[in-house]
Amino acid sequence: MCAQLQFFLGTSSKGRMSQERPKLGDRGFELFLTWLDPDREKAAQEHLRLHAVLTRHFLAKGCIEPEDLADATMDRVCTILSAGKDLSAHHREAYLIRVAYYIQYEHWRERKPIVTLADDGSSLRDGRSSAAFDFNEKDNDERFHLCLDQCLDELLPEERLFLLEYYSQEKREKIDARDRMAKGLGISHGALRQRKSKLLARVRRCALRCIVS
Amino acid sequence: MYCELKKKMDIDEKNNRSEDEVFVRQYLLGVLPETESDRLEQRSLDDEAFFEEIQEIEDELIDDYAGGALTEQERIRFEEYFLCSPERREKLRFALAMTERAVSWKEQRQISGPLLKVGTRAPLGASFEEHEGLGKVLPFSRSSQTVPAWRLWGAIAAAVLIAVGAGALWLRNNELRRDVLSANAEEARLRNEADMASARAEQEAAEKKQAQEQATRFHDQIQALTDSLEKSQPKSILSAFVGLENIVRVTRGKPIGRTKTINIPPNALALRLSVEFDATRFQNFEATLERGEGHDVWSSSKALKPHASGDTQSLMLKIPAQRLGAGAYQLIIRAAESEGKNEVARYLLNIKR
Numbered sequence: 001m002c003a004q005l006q007f008f009l010g011t012s013s014k015g016r017m018s019q020e021r022p023k024l025g026d027r028g029f030e031l032f033l034t035w036l037d038p039d040r041e042k043a044a045q046e047h048l049r050l051h052a053v054l055t056r057h058f059l060a061k062g063c064i065e066p067e068d069l070a071d072a073t074m075d076r077v078c079t080i081l082s083a084g085k086d087l088s089a090h091h092r093e094a095y096l097i098r099v100a101y102y103i104q105y106e107h108w109r110e111r112k113p114i115v116t117l118a119d120d121g122s123s124l125r126d127g128r129s130s131a132a133f134d135f136n137e138k139d140n141d142e143r144f145h146l147c148l149d150q151c152l153d154e155l156l157p158e159e160r161l162f163l164l165e166y167y168s169q170e171k172r173e174k175i176d177a178r179d180r181m182a183k184g185l186g187i188s189h190g191a192l193r194q195r196k197s198k199l200l201a202r203v204r205r206c207a208l209r210c211i212v213s
Numbered sequence: 214m215y216c217e218l219k220k221k222m223d224i225d226e227k228n229n230r231s232e233d234e235v236f237v238r239q240y241l242l243g244v245l246p247e248t249e250s251d252r253l254e255q256r257s258l259d260d261e262a263f264f265e266e267i268q269e270i271e272d273e274l275i276d277d278y279a280g281g282a283l284t285e286q287e288r289i290r291f292e293e294y295f296l297c298s299p300e301r302r303e304k305l306r307f308a309l310a311m312t313e314r315a316v317s318w319k320e321q322r323q324i325s326g327p328l329l330k331v332g333t334r335a336p337l338g339a340s341f342e343e344h345e346g347l348g349k350v351l352p353f354s355r356s357s358q359t360v361p362a363w364r365l366w367g368a369i370a371a372a373v374l375i376a377v378g379a380g381a382l383w384l385r386n387n388e389l390r391r392d393v394l395s396a397n398a399e400e401a402r403l404r405n406e407a408d409m410a411s412a413r414a415e416q417e418a419a420e421k422k423q424a425q426e427q428a429t430r431f432h433d434q435i436q437a438l439t440d441s442l443e444k445s446q447p448k449s450i451l452s453a454f455v456g457l458e459n460i461v462r463v464t465r466g467k468p469i470g471r472t473k474t475i476n477i478p479p480n481a482l483a484l485r486l487s488v489e490f491d492a493t494r495f496q497n498f499e500a501t502l503e504r505g506e507g508h509d510v511w512s513s514s515k516a517l518k519p520h521a522s523g524d525t526q527s528l529m530l531k532i533p534a535q536r537l538g539a540g541a542y543q544l545i546i547r548a549a550e551s552e553g554k555n556e557v558a559r560y561l562l563n564i565k566r
Contacts, residue, residue: 062299095258104298145310148310166315167279167314167315168316169319170312174281174282193272197272207307
Protein backbone atom coordinates (compact mmCIF):
# COMPACT_ATOMS: atom_id res chain seq x y z
CA MET A 1 0.00 0.00 0.00
CA CYS A 2 2.68 2.39 1.07
CA ALA A 3 4.88 1.64 -1.90
CA GLN A 4 1.96 1.98 -4.24
CA LEU A 5 0.93 5.28 -2.72
CA GLN A 6 4.49 6.48 -2.89
CA PHE A 7 4.44 5.63 -6.53
CA PHE A 8 1.11 7.33 -7.03
CA LEU A 9 2.22 10.50 -5.37
CA GLY A 10 5.89 10.32 -6.20
CA THR A 11 6.83 10.41 -2.53
CA SER A 12 9.57 7.85 -2.68
CA SER A 13 12.95 8.70 -1.20
CA LYS A 14 14.30 9.53 -4.65
CA GLY A 15 12.42 12.80 -4.40
CA ARG A 16 9.21 13.92 -5.85
CA MET A 17 10.31 16.66 -8.16
CA SER A 18 13.10 14.76 -9.89
CA GLN A 19 10.96 12.61 -12.15
CA GLU A 20 11.71 12.33 -15.82
CA ARG A 21 9.30 14.20 -18.02
CA PRO A 22 6.87 11.98 -19.96
CA LYS A 23 7.05 12.20 -23.73
CA LEU A 24 4.49 11.82 -26.50
CA GLY A 25 4.06 8.09 -26.91
CA ASP A 26 4.57 7.36 -23.20
CA ARG A 27 1.66 5.36 -21.82
CA GLY A 28 1.00 7.81 -18.98
CA PHE A 29 1.03 10.79 -21.31
CA GLU A 30 -1.26 9.02 -23.77
CA LEU A 31 -3.64 8.22 -20.91
CA PHE A 32 -3.42 11.81 -19.73
CA LEU A 33 -4.38 13.15 -23.16
CA THR A 34 -7.27 10.68 -23.36
CA TRP A 35 -8.38 11.79 -19.89
CA LEU A 36 -8.39 15.40 -21.11
CA ASP A 37 -10.42 14.52 -24.19
CA PRO A 38 -10.77 11.41 -26.37
CA ASP A 39 -10.37 13.67 -29.42
CA ARG A 40 -6.63 14.27 -29.69
CA GLU A 41 -6.91 17.78 -31.09
CA LYS A 42 -9.30 18.89 -28.34
CA ALA A 43 -7.06 17.19 -25.79
CA ALA A 44 -4.11 19.28 -27.00
CA GLN A 45 -6.15 22.48 -26.61
CA GLU A 46 -7.31 21.43 -23.16
CA HIS A 47 -3.69 20.64 -22.23
CA LEU A 48 -2.65 24.18 -23.14
CA ARG A 49 -5.58 25.72 -21.28
CA LEU A 50 -4.99 23.73 -18.10
CA HIS A 51 -1.27 24.44 -18.22
CA ALA A 52 -2.06 28.16 -18.30
CA VAL A 53 -4.48 27.72 -15.38
CA LEU A 54 -1.82 25.94 -13.33
CA THR A 55 0.82 28.50 -14.20
CA ARG A 56 -1.41 31.32 -12.97
CA HIS A 57 -2.19 29.27 -9.86
CA PHE A 58 1.49 28.83 -8.95
CA LEU A 59 2.21 32.45 -9.77
CA ALA A 60 -0.52 33.51 -7.37
CA LYS A 61 1.05 31.30 -4.70
CA GLY A 62 4.29 33.23 -5.02
CA CYS A 63 6.28 30.56 -6.86
CA ILE A 64 9.10 31.84 -9.03
CA GLU A 65 9.00 28.89 -11.49
CA PRO A 66 5.27 28.55 -12.12
CA GLU A 67 5.54 26.97 -15.56
CA ASP A 68 7.91 24.25 -14.33
CA LEU A 69 5.53 23.50 -11.47
CA ALA A 70 2.62 23.33 -13.92
CA ASP A 71 4.63 20.78 -15.92
CA ALA A 72 5.43 18.85 -12.74
CA THR A 73 1.74 18.77 -11.82
CA MET A 74 0.74 17.35 -15.19
CA ASP A 75 3.60 14.84 -15.04
CA ARG A 76 2.34 13.67 -11.65
CA VAL A 77 -1.12 13.03 -13.09
CA CYS A 78 0.52 11.06 -15.96
CA THR A 79 2.24 8.90 -13.33
CA ILE A 80 -1.00 8.38 -11.44
CA LEU A 81 -2.83 7.38 -14.63
CA SER A 82 -0.09 5.03 -15.80
CA ALA A 83 -0.28 3.28 -12.41
CA GLY A 84 -3.85 2.32 -13.30
CA LYS A 85 -5.80 4.88 -11.32
CA ASP A 86 -9.21 5.71 -12.81
CA LEU A 87 -9.72 9.47 -12.78
CA SER A 88 -12.70 9.58 -15.12
CA ALA A 89 -15.05 10.63 -12.32
CA HIS A 90 -12.98 13.64 -11.35
CA HIS A 91 -13.35 17.18 -12.60
CA ARG A 92 -10.06 17.66 -14.43
CA GLU A 93 -9.21 21.21 -13.42
CA ALA A 94 -10.17 20.68 -9.77
CA TYR A 95 -8.13 17.48 -9.62
CA LEU A 96 -5.07 19.19 -11.11
CA ILE A 97 -5.36 22.02 -8.58
CA ARG A 98 -5.39 19.47 -5.75
CA VAL A 99 -2.30 17.80 -7.15
CA ALA A 100 -0.74 21.26 -7.53
CA TYR A 101 -1.20 21.86 -3.80
CA TYR A 102 1.17 18.98 -3.01
CA ILE A 103 3.56 19.84 -5.83
CA GLN A 104 3.84 23.35 -4.45
CA TYR A 105 4.84 22.22 -0.95
CA GLU A 106 7.25 19.62 -2.27
CA HIS A 107 8.80 22.44 -4.24
CA TRP A 108 9.12 24.73 -1.23
CA ARG A 109 10.52 22.05 1.01
CA GLU A 110 13.11 20.89 -1.52
CA ARG A 111 14.33 24.35 -2.43
CA LYS A 112 17.09 26.00 -0.39
CA PRO A 113 16.11 29.41 0.83
CA ILE A 114 17.55 32.23 -1.22
CA VAL A 115 18.36 35.03 1.15
CA THR A 116 19.04 38.49 -0.13
CA LEU A 117 21.57 40.31 2.02
CA ALA A 118 21.19 43.92 2.97
CA ASP A 119 24.13 46.34 2.77
CA ASP A 120 24.89 45.81 6.45
CA GLY A 121 25.00 42.03 5.92
CA SER A 122 21.73 41.17 7.66
CA SER A 123 19.27 38.94 5.88
CA LEU A 124 16.62 41.02 4.21
CA ARG A 125 14.07 38.63 2.78
CA ASP A 126 13.46 35.17 1.50
CA GLY A 127 14.13 35.39 -2.21
CA ARG A 128 12.03 32.34 -3.02
CA SER A 129 8.90 34.41 -3.08
CA SER A 130 7.91 36.45 -6.05
CA ALA A 131 5.21 38.13 -4.03
CA ALA A 132 5.20 41.82 -4.78
CA PHE A 133 4.39 42.75 -1.25
CA ASP A 134 6.13 42.01 2.01
CA PHE A 135 4.10 42.83 5.07
CA ASN A 136 7.19 43.02 7.24
CA GLU A 137 8.59 46.02 5.48
CA LYS A 138 8.05 48.99 7.73
CA ASP A 139 6.71 51.31 5.02
CA ASN A 140 4.23 48.73 3.95
CA ASP A 141 3.16 47.84 7.48
CA GLU A 142 1.24 51.03 8.04
CA ARG A 143 -0.40 50.83 4.66
CA PHE A 144 -1.34 47.23 5.30
CA HIS A 145 -3.11 48.08 8.54
CA LEU A 146 -5.02 50.88 6.86
CA CYS A 147 -6.14 48.48 4.14
CA LEU A 148 -7.08 45.86 6.70
CA ASP A 149 -9.26 48.36 8.57
CA GLN A 150 -10.85 49.46 5.32
CA CYS A 151 -11.60 45.86 4.27
CA LEU A 152 -12.99 44.93 7.67
CA ASP A 153 -15.20 47.97 7.44
CA GLU A 154 -16.59 46.72 4.13
CA LEU A 155 -17.92 43.57 5.80
CA LEU A 156 -21.44 43.28 7.17
CA PRO A 157 -21.52 44.18 10.90
CA GLU A 158 -22.23 40.58 11.88
CA GLU A 159 -19.38 39.32 9.75
CA ARG A 160 -16.98 41.87 11.20
CA LEU A 161 -17.98 41.02 14.75
CA PHE A 162 -17.61 37.34 13.97
CA LEU A 163 -14.02 37.77 12.77
CA LEU A 164 -13.02 40.08 15.60
CA GLU A 165 -14.52 37.77 18.18
CA TYR A 166 -12.76 34.83 16.58
CA TYR A 167 -9.36 36.51 16.63
CA SER A 168 -9.69 38.37 19.91
CA GLN A 169 -8.84 35.41 22.12
CA GLU A 170 -5.34 34.11 22.75
CA LYS A 171 -3.69 30.92 23.95
CA ARG A 172 -5.95 28.30 25.50
CA GLU A 173 -8.84 30.76 25.61
CA LYS A 174 -8.75 30.86 21.81
CA ILE A 175 -9.76 27.19 21.59
CA ASP A 176 -12.46 27.55 24.26
CA ALA A 177 -13.81 30.64 22.50
CA ARG A 178 -14.21 28.67 19.28
CA ASP A 179 -16.27 26.04 21.06
CA ARG A 180 -18.38 28.76 22.62
CA MET A 181 -18.93 30.44 19.26
CA ALA A 182 -19.84 27.18 17.55
CA LYS A 183 -22.34 26.37 20.30
CA GLY A 184 -23.74 29.89 20.22
CA LEU A 185 -24.29 29.71 16.47
CA GLY A 186 -25.57 26.14 16.67
CA ILE A 187 -23.01 24.83 14.21
CA SER A 188 -20.17 22.32 14.32
CA HIS A 189 -16.54 23.21 14.90
CA GLY A 190 -15.82 22.35 11.27
CA ALA A 191 -18.61 24.61 10.00
CA LEU A 192 -17.31 27.44 12.16
CA ARG A 193 -13.82 26.96 10.75
CA GLN A 194 -15.19 26.92 7.22
CA ARG A 195 -17.17 30.12 7.79
CA LYS A 196 -14.14 31.85 9.23
CA SER A 197 -11.86 30.69 6.38
CA LYS A 198 -14.22 32.00 3.70
CA LEU A 199 -14.66 35.31 5.45
CA LEU A 200 -10.95 35.72 6.04
CA ALA A 201 -10.15 34.88 2.42
CA ARG A 202 -12.45 37.71 1.35
CA VAL A 203 -10.73 40.18 3.66
CA ARG A 204 -7.29 38.99 2.51
CA ARG A 205 -8.13 39.40 -1.17
CA CYS A 206 -9.56 42.83 -0.45
CA ALA A 207 -6.47 43.86 1.52
CA LEU A 208 -4.07 42.70 -1.22
CA ARG A 209 -6.06 44.59 -3.86
CA CYS A 210 -5.99 47.64 -1.60
CA ILE A 211 -2.21 47.44 -1.05
CA VAL A 212 -1.22 47.11 -4.73
CA SER A 213 -3.68 49.77 -5.91
CA MET B 214 8.52 12.79 18.11
CA TYR B 215 5.73 10.26 17.96
CA CYS B 216 5.40 10.30 21.75
CA GLU B 217 4.92 14.01 21.53
CA LEU B 218 2.39 13.32 18.89
CA LYS B 219 0.47 10.99 21.18
CA LYS B 220 0.54 13.59 23.93
CA LYS B 221 -0.80 16.06 21.44
CA MET B 222 -3.57 13.69 20.51
CA ASP B 223 -4.63 13.54 24.15
CA ILE B 224 -4.84 17.30 24.16
CA ASP B 225 -6.81 17.21 20.93
CA GLU B 226 -9.36 14.93 22.52
CA LYS B 227 -9.91 17.66 25.10
CA ASN B 228 -10.17 20.16 22.26
CA ASN B 229 -13.00 18.17 20.67
CA ARG B 230 -11.02 17.61 17.50
CA SER B 231 -12.00 14.80 15.19
CA GLU B 232 -9.52 12.13 14.19
CA ASP B 233 -9.33 13.66 10.73
CA GLU B 234 -8.47 17.07 12.15
CA VAL B 235 -5.77 15.58 14.35
CA PHE B 236 -4.22 13.73 11.42
CA VAL B 237 -4.35 16.76 9.16
CA ARG B 238 -2.67 18.98 11.79
CA GLN B 239 0.02 16.35 12.25
CA TYR B 240 0.43 16.10 8.48
CA LEU B 241 0.78 19.86 8.13
CA LEU B 242 3.38 19.92 10.87
CA GLY B 243 5.25 17.07 9.21
CA VAL B 244 4.93 14.66 12.14
CA LEU B 245 2.46 12.22 10.62
CA PRO B 246 4.11 8.90 9.67
CA GLU B 247 4.86 8.59 5.97
CA THR B 248 2.29 5.86 5.34
CA GLU B 249 -0.45 7.91 6.92
CA SER B 250 0.72 11.01 5.06
CA ASP B 251 0.53 9.21 1.73
CA ARG B 252 -2.92 7.90 2.58
CA LEU B 253 -4.08 11.38 3.54
CA GLU B 254 -2.74 12.90 0.32
CA GLN B 255 -4.36 10.20 -1.76
CA ARG B 256 -7.68 10.70 -0.01
CA SER B 257 -7.56 14.46 -0.48
CA LEU B 258 -6.99 13.99 -4.21
CA ASP B 259 -10.05 11.81 -4.47
CA ASP B 260 -12.26 13.77 -2.08
CA GLU B 261 -12.63 17.46 -2.83
CA ALA B 262 -14.45 18.23 0.43
CA PHE B 263 -11.63 16.69 2.42
CA PHE B 264 -9.13 18.71 0.40
CA GLU B 265 -10.97 21.90 1.32
CA GLU B 266 -11.01 20.81 4.94
CA ILE B 267 -7.21 20.53 4.83
CA GLN B 268 -6.99 24.14 3.62
CA GLU B 269 -9.27 25.26 6.44
CA ILE B 270 -7.30 23.36 9.06
CA GLU B 271 -4.16 24.92 7.64
CA ASP B 272 -5.69 28.37 8.22
CA GLU B 273 -6.71 27.35 11.73
CA LEU B 274 -3.20 26.18 12.49
CA ILE B 275 -1.91 29.56 11.40
CA ASP B 276 -4.50 31.28 13.61
CA ASP B 277 -3.48 29.11 16.55
CA TYR B 278 0.17 30.04 16.06
CA ALA B 279 -0.76 33.73 15.76
CA GLY B 280 -2.83 33.47 18.94
CA GLY B 281 -0.14 31.57 20.85
CA ALA B 282 -2.39 28.52 21.21
CA LEU B 283 0.14 25.94 19.98
CA THR B 284 2.24 23.77 22.29
CA GLU B 285 5.99 24.26 22.34
CA GLN B 286 6.58 21.22 20.13
CA GLU B 287 3.93 22.31 17.69
CA ARG B 288 5.32 25.81 17.57
CA ILE B 289 8.80 24.50 16.67
CA ARG B 290 7.42 22.22 13.93
CA PHE B 291 5.30 25.07 12.68
CA GLU B 292 8.29 27.35 12.28
CA GLU B 293 10.71 24.74 10.96
CA TYR B 294 8.45 22.74 8.70
CA PHE B 295 5.12 24.35 8.07
CA LEU B 296 6.25 27.87 7.21
CA CYS B 297 8.08 26.76 4.09
CA SER B 298 6.09 28.73 1.55
CA PRO B 299 5.69 32.47 1.12
CA GLU B 300 1.97 32.00 0.87
CA ARG B 301 1.81 30.51 4.36
CA ARG B 302 4.08 33.19 5.73
CA GLU B 303 1.85 35.86 4.24
CA LYS B 304 -1.17 34.13 5.73
CA LEU B 305 0.60 34.16 9.09
CA ARG B 306 1.32 37.87 8.84
CA PHE B 307 -2.27 38.46 8.03
CA ALA B 308 -3.42 36.32 10.97
CA LEU B 309 -1.04 38.20 13.27
CA ALA B 310 -2.42 41.51 12.06
CA MET B 311 -5.98 40.27 12.51
CA THR B 312 -5.18 39.04 16.01
CA GLU B 313 -3.59 42.36 16.86
CA ARG B 314 -6.63 44.30 15.61
CA ALA B 315 -9.07 41.95 17.37
CA VAL B 316 -7.22 42.03 20.71
CA SER B 317 -7.09 45.79 20.53
CA TRP B 318 -10.83 45.88 19.77
CA LYS B 319 -11.50 43.56 22.70
CA GLU B 320 -9.49 45.73 25.10
CA GLN B 321 -11.31 48.86 24.00
CA ARG B 322 -14.63 47.06 24.37
CA GLN B 323 -13.77 46.02 27.92
CA ILE B 324 -12.91 49.58 28.81
CA SER B 325 -15.96 51.14 27.14
CA GLY B 326 -18.55 48.55 28.14
CA PRO B 327 -19.23 44.86 27.64
CA LEU B 328 -22.23 44.98 25.31
CA LEU B 329 -21.50 45.42 21.66
CA LYS B 330 -24.22 45.96 19.19
CA VAL B 331 -23.72 46.66 15.55
CA GLY B 332 -25.79 47.99 12.72
CA THR B 333 -24.00 50.84 11.05
CA ARG B 334 -20.58 51.10 9.62
CA ALA B 335 -18.00 53.11 11.45
CA PRO B 336 -14.33 53.67 10.68
CA LEU B 337 -12.36 50.82 12.15
CA GLY B 338 -9.80 53.20 13.53
CA ALA B 339 -12.51 54.47 15.82
CA SER B 340 -13.75 52.29 18.61
CA PHE B 341 -16.23 49.57 17.78
CA GLU B 342 -18.47 50.76 20.61
CA GLU B 343 -19.82 53.37 18.20
CA HIS B 344 -21.98 50.52 16.96
CA GLU B 345 -23.66 50.19 20.33
CA GLY B 346 -27.44 50.21 20.37
CA LEU B 347 -27.80 49.93 16.62
CA GLY B 348 -28.13 46.28 15.83
CA LYS B 349 -28.26 42.71 16.97
CA VAL B 350 -25.77 40.95 19.19
CA LEU B 351 -24.04 37.78 18.12
CA PRO B 352 -25.10 34.71 20.14
CA PHE B 353 -21.72 34.33 21.79
CA SER B 354 -21.66 37.91 23.10
CA ARG B 355 -22.72 38.06 26.73
CA SER B 356 -24.87 40.87 28.10
CA SER B 357 -24.79 42.19 31.66
CA GLN B 358 -27.83 44.48 31.32
CA THR B 359 -30.81 43.69 33.54
CA VAL B 360 -33.72 42.04 31.81
CA PRO B 361 -37.05 43.94 31.99
CA ALA B 362 -39.84 42.22 33.98
CA TRP B 363 -42.21 42.03 31.01
CA ARG B 364 -39.57 40.11 29.11
CA LEU B 365 -39.15 37.69 31.99
CA TRP B 366 -42.89 37.08 32.28
CA GLY B 367 -43.12 36.82 28.50
CA ALA B 368 -40.40 34.19 28.53
CA ILE B 369 -42.18 32.29 31.32
CA ALA B 370 -45.48 32.43 29.43
CA ALA B 371 -43.74 31.23 26.26
CA ALA B 372 -42.12 28.39 28.19
CA VAL B 373 -45.50 27.36 29.67
CA LEU B 374 -47.09 27.47 26.22
CA ILE B 375 -44.30 25.40 24.78
CA ALA B 376 -44.61 22.88 27.63
CA VAL B 377 -48.40 22.63 27.14
CA GLY B 378 -47.95 22.32 23.41
CA ALA B 379 -45.28 19.67 23.84
CA GLY B 380 -47.52 17.74 26.25
CA ALA B 381 -50.45 17.87 23.82
CA LEU B 382 -48.21 16.73 21.01
CA TRP B 383 -46.90 13.91 23.17
CA LEU B 384 -50.44 12.76 23.96
CA ARG B 385 -51.48 13.06 20.34
CA ASN B 386 -48.39 11.14 19.34
CA ASN B 387 -49.25 8.35 21.78
CA GLU B 388 -52.81 8.27 20.49
CA LEU B 389 -51.60 8.04 16.93
CA ARG B 390 -49.16 5.33 17.91
CA ARG B 391 -52.01 3.32 19.42
CA ASP B 392 -54.08 3.89 16.28
CA VAL B 393 -51.23 2.72 14.16
CA LEU B 394 -50.73 -0.37 16.29
CA SER B 395 -54.46 -1.12 16.23
CA ALA B 396 -54.58 -0.60 12.47
CA ASN B 397 -51.59 -2.88 12.09
CA ALA B 398 -53.28 -5.58 14.17
CA GLU B 399 -56.50 -5.22 12.18
CA GLU B 400 -54.57 -5.38 8.97
CA ALA B 401 -52.80 -8.53 10.17
CA ARG B 402 -56.13 -10.10 11.14
CA LEU B 403 -57.71 -9.26 7.79
CA ARG B 404 -54.68 -10.56 6.00
CA ASN B 405 -54.93 -13.77 7.98
CA GLU B 406 -58.60 -14.13 7.16
CA ALA B 407 -57.99 -13.39 3.52
CA ASP B 408 -55.25 -16.01 3.50
CA MET B 409 -57.54 -18.56 5.11
CA ALA B 410 -60.40 -17.76 2.69
CA SER B 411 -57.99 -18.01 -0.17
CA ALA B 412 -56.76 -21.38 1.13
CA ARG B 413 -60.36 -22.58 1.52
CA ALA B 414 -61.27 -21.45 -1.99
CA GLU B 415 -58.21 -23.23 -3.33
CA GLN B 416 -59.15 -26.38 -1.45
CA GLU B 417 -62.75 -26.22 -2.71
CA ALA B 418 -61.59 -25.63 -6.24
CA ALA B 419 -59.28 -28.62 -5.93
CA GLU B 420 -62.09 -30.76 -4.54
CA LYS B 421 -64.45 -29.61 -7.29
CA LYS B 422 -61.87 -30.39 -9.90
CA GLN B 423 -61.34 -33.80 -8.35
CA ALA B 424 -65.11 -34.45 -8.32
CA GLN B 425 -65.38 -33.36 -11.95
CA GLU B 426 -62.55 -35.66 -12.90
CA GLN B 427 -64.22 -38.47 -10.99
CA ALA B 428 -67.57 -37.73 -12.64
CA THR B 429 -65.87 -37.75 -16.03
CA ARG B 430 -64.25 -41.07 -15.16
CA PHE B 431 -67.61 -42.48 -14.04
CA HIS B 432 -69.30 -41.21 -17.18
CA ASP B 433 -66.61 -42.79 -19.30
CA GLN B 434 -66.95 -46.01 -17.35
CA ILE B 435 -70.75 -45.95 -17.74
CA GLN B 436 -70.40 -45.25 -21.43
CA ALA B 437 -67.91 -48.06 -21.72
CA LEU B 438 -70.21 -50.41 -19.80
CA THR B 439 -73.19 -49.35 -21.89
CA ASP B 440 -71.23 -49.87 -25.06
CA SER B 441 -70.07 -53.25 -23.88
CA LEU B 442 -73.62 -54.13 -22.77
CA GLU B 443 -75.01 -53.09 -26.12
CA LYS B 444 -72.33 -55.07 -27.82
CA SER B 445 -73.00 -58.06 -25.62
CA GLN B 446 -76.77 -57.98 -26.30
CA PRO B 447 -77.98 -59.20 -29.77
CA LYS B 448 -79.99 -56.75 -31.84
CA SER B 449 -83.69 -57.65 -31.65
CA ILE B 450 -87.08 -56.88 -33.19
CA LEU B 451 -89.76 -55.83 -30.75
CA SER B 452 -93.28 -57.05 -31.23
CA ALA B 453 -96.38 -55.30 -30.00
CA PHE B 454 -100.08 -55.50 -30.53
CA VAL B 455 -102.52 -52.66 -30.99
CA GLY B 456 -106.08 -53.83 -30.65
CA LEU B 457 -109.56 -52.47 -31.17
CA GLU B 458 -109.58 -50.92 -27.71
CA ASN B 459 -106.80 -48.59 -28.87
CA ILE B 460 -108.75 -47.24 -31.80
CA VAL B 461 -109.74 -43.61 -31.40
CA ARG B 462 -113.47 -43.30 -31.73
CA VAL B 463 -115.62 -40.15 -31.74
CA THR B 464 -118.21 -40.17 -29.03
CA ARG B 465 -120.47 -37.14 -28.59
CA GLY B 466 -118.12 -35.12 -30.76
CA LYS B 467 -115.01 -36.02 -28.77
CA PRO B 468 -112.25 -38.41 -29.86
CA ILE B 469 -111.75 -41.12 -27.27
CA GLY B 470 -109.20 -43.95 -27.31
CA ARG B 471 -106.82 -45.78 -25.05
CA THR B 472 -103.20 -44.93 -25.62
CA LYS B 473 -100.92 -47.85 -26.28
CA THR B 474 -97.58 -47.57 -24.46
CA ILE B 475 -94.64 -49.41 -25.99
CA ASN B 476 -91.16 -49.62 -24.38
CA ILE B 477 -88.45 -49.93 -26.97
CA PRO B 478 -85.12 -51.29 -25.68
CA PRO B 479 -81.86 -49.75 -26.89
CA ASN B 480 -80.86 -52.77 -28.88
CA ALA B 481 -84.19 -52.98 -30.81
CA LEU B 482 -83.78 -52.85 -34.52
CA ALA B 483 -87.43 -52.50 -35.38
CA LEU B 484 -90.90 -52.53 -33.97
CA ARG B 485 -93.15 -55.17 -35.35
CA LEU B 486 -96.66 -53.90 -34.78
CA SER B 487 -99.78 -55.98 -35.23
CA VAL B 488 -102.71 -53.61 -35.79
CA GLU B 489 -106.28 -54.78 -35.44
CA PHE B 490 -109.37 -52.96 -36.70
CA ASP B 491 -112.97 -53.69 -37.61
CA ALA B 492 -113.36 -55.70 -40.78
CA THR B 493 -113.84 -53.70 -44.01
CA ARG B 494 -114.42 -54.60 -47.64
CA PHE B 495 -111.00 -53.21 -48.54
CA GLN B 496 -107.98 -55.42 -49.32
CA ASN B 497 -105.25 -52.83 -49.68
CA PHE B 498 -104.15 -50.51 -46.92
CA GLU B 499 -101.44 -48.06 -46.06
CA ALA B 500 -100.21 -46.91 -42.65
CA THR B 501 -98.78 -43.57 -41.53
CA LEU B 502 -97.15 -42.75 -38.20
CA GLU B 503 -97.45 -39.11 -37.22
CA ARG B 504 -95.92 -37.20 -34.38
CA GLY B 505 -97.26 -34.05 -32.88
CA GLU B 506 -99.01 -31.76 -35.32
CA GLY B 507 -99.28 -34.02 -38.34
CA HIS B 508 -95.57 -34.52 -38.86
CA ASP B 509 -94.99 -37.85 -40.63
CA VAL B 510 -92.44 -40.03 -39.00
CA TRP B 511 -92.93 -43.10 -41.02
CA SER B 512 -95.32 -44.50 -43.64
CA SER B 513 -95.63 -47.81 -45.39
CA SER B 514 -93.88 -47.97 -48.70
CA LYS B 515 -96.29 -50.33 -50.41
CA ALA B 516 -99.88 -51.48 -50.14
CA LEU B 517 -100.44 -53.66 -47.13
CA LYS B 518 -102.45 -56.81 -47.33
CA PRO B 519 -104.72 -57.53 -44.31
CA HIS B 520 -105.36 -60.73 -42.43
CA ALA B 521 -109.00 -61.35 -41.87
CA SER B 522 -110.10 -62.93 -38.65
CA GLY B 523 -113.82 -63.00 -37.94
CA ASP B 524 -115.14 -59.47 -37.59
CA THR B 525 -111.72 -57.94 -37.69
CA GLN B 526 -108.92 -57.37 -40.07
CA SER B 527 -105.30 -56.90 -39.03
CA LEU B 528 -102.11 -55.57 -40.59
CA MET B 529 -98.50 -56.33 -39.74
CA LEU B 530 -96.30 -53.22 -39.74
CA LYS B 531 -92.52 -53.14 -39.39
CA ILE B 532 -91.26 -49.75 -38.27
CA PRO B 533 -87.49 -49.09 -37.88
CA ALA B 534 -86.74 -48.50 -34.21
CA GLN B 535 -84.41 -45.62 -35.00
CA ARG B 536 -87.39 -43.61 -36.23
CA LEU B 537 -89.10 -43.92 -32.92
CA GLY B 538 -88.01 -41.45 -30.37
CA ALA B 539 -89.75 -41.24 -27.03
CA GLY B 540 -93.07 -39.42 -27.19
CA ALA B 541 -96.73 -39.42 -28.39
CA TYR B 542 -97.65 -40.64 -31.85
CA GLN B 543 -100.76 -41.31 -33.92
CA LEU B 544 -100.90 -44.29 -36.19
CA ILE B 545 -103.41 -43.89 -39.06
CA ILE B 546 -104.64 -46.76 -41.23
CA ARG B 547 -106.18 -45.88 -44.57
CA ALA B 548 -107.69 -47.99 -47.34
CA ALA B 549 -105.58 -47.78 -50.49
CA GLU B 550 -108.02 -48.39 -53.21
CA SER B 551 -108.60 -46.75 -56.57
CA GLU B 552 -111.73 -45.06 -55.35
CA GLY B 553 -109.80 -43.15 -52.68
CA LYS B 554 -107.95 -43.29 -49.41
CA ASN B 555 -110.46 -43.61 -46.63
CA GLU B 556 -109.28 -43.60 -43.06
CA VAL B 557 -110.12 -46.89 -41.47
CA ALA B 558 -108.66 -46.57 -38.01
CA ARG B 559 -106.52 -44.22 -35.86
CA TYR B 560 -104.48 -45.20 -32.76
CA LEU B 561 -102.71 -43.31 -30.02
CA LEU B 562 -99.23 -44.58 -29.23
CA ASN B 563 -96.82 -43.59 -26.47
CA ILE B 564 -93.26 -44.66 -27.18
CA LYS B 565 -90.84 -45.00 -24.32
CA ARG B 566 -87.13 -45.70 -24.63
